[in-house]
Amino acid sequence: MVAGPLPAPSGPGKDRLRLWIRLLRASRTIEAELRERLKKEFNTTLPRFDVMAALYRAPEGMLMSDLSRFLLVSNGNVTGIVDRLVSEGLVARARRNGDRRTSMVRLTEEGSKTFGIIAAAHEGWIGELLGKVSEDDARRLTGMLTSFRSNWEGRE
Amino acid sequence: MVAGPLPAPSGPGKDRLRLWIRLLRASRTIEAELRERLKKEFNTTLPRFDVMAALYRAPEGMLMSDLSRFLLVSNGNVTGIVDRLVSEGLVARARRNGDRRTSMVRLTEEGSKTFGIIAAAHEGWIGELLGKVSEDDARRLTGMLTSFRSNWEGRE
């Protein structure tokens, strides 16, 4: 996937292949940097940050399946991450009256406070890491990515 | 990370944050699809494909540390993936005369043949998945991503 330098591919369709490779390398590079900083500065992980970010914007809480869908990861995966966040006191599961299969997951007060702090740092990091991209290019790129993602969403 | 819908962020620097979120969602979506197809069609994984792709373009072989650097993953990680590829007969380690700490890793003949087949399918999938991106946009996007990545490479 993360192919790169040496013999530049050429021929029909190669431009898209090259785009994909760049896209993947870019996101992996940034992801690695964020992961490292989250660990060093806040002793947390990217998956936990992702879950907290999702919950932060849903004060009423989210179902496990909502989280799974939103974060694009499997539901078994979310179970483990939420388990750890619960044991850290940052997240709580609340049984529901109506449907006993489900539980509403939400940030605790401490979780919310903690996330606020981390999120501020995170936004600063992104600004720094993408600093060389002009606001204009950022908007243009975002537009392209959005349209190309829309071919995908809710496909199967 | 993979934040999305609800309250659209606004303010200074928010365009870059949004760009990052889209970038991440796009690459995760495509990655997930590739992973699934690699599993279903060829009973292999993305990391193994990555390693084989790197080796395919280096017929003389690569050191473990070369692989690690090139693929942007830790060296301990590469050890495990190469181990599995070796046990599948797709990759071979060759001790070197000069430096006995290192070994040259390369595709076996079977590995090379196998990779050729998978790579052809892979290229087709990318063409399909990014089909809606015009060749022109693909080149433009690639250019932007390249320049923005170059702020990063060899940073520390």
Add this chain to the structure above:
DNA sequence: ATATGAAACTTTAAGCTTGAAATAATTTCC
């Protein structure tokens, strides 16, 4: 009411991933 099926979630096994510690070989520097 009760089977049948669907839905929400957890568990499990296998594999991927990292950072840190451990090994081993090489190089550097007195």
Add this chain to the structure above:
DNA sequence: GGAAATTATTTCAAGCTTAAAGTTTCATAT
């Protein structure tokens, strides 16, 4: 030549990830 630092790699523990199988609960249709 030998200690000390460096380099290449593996090992390890903890955590992330998936797909598949299992559990519990709910909804539907007899």
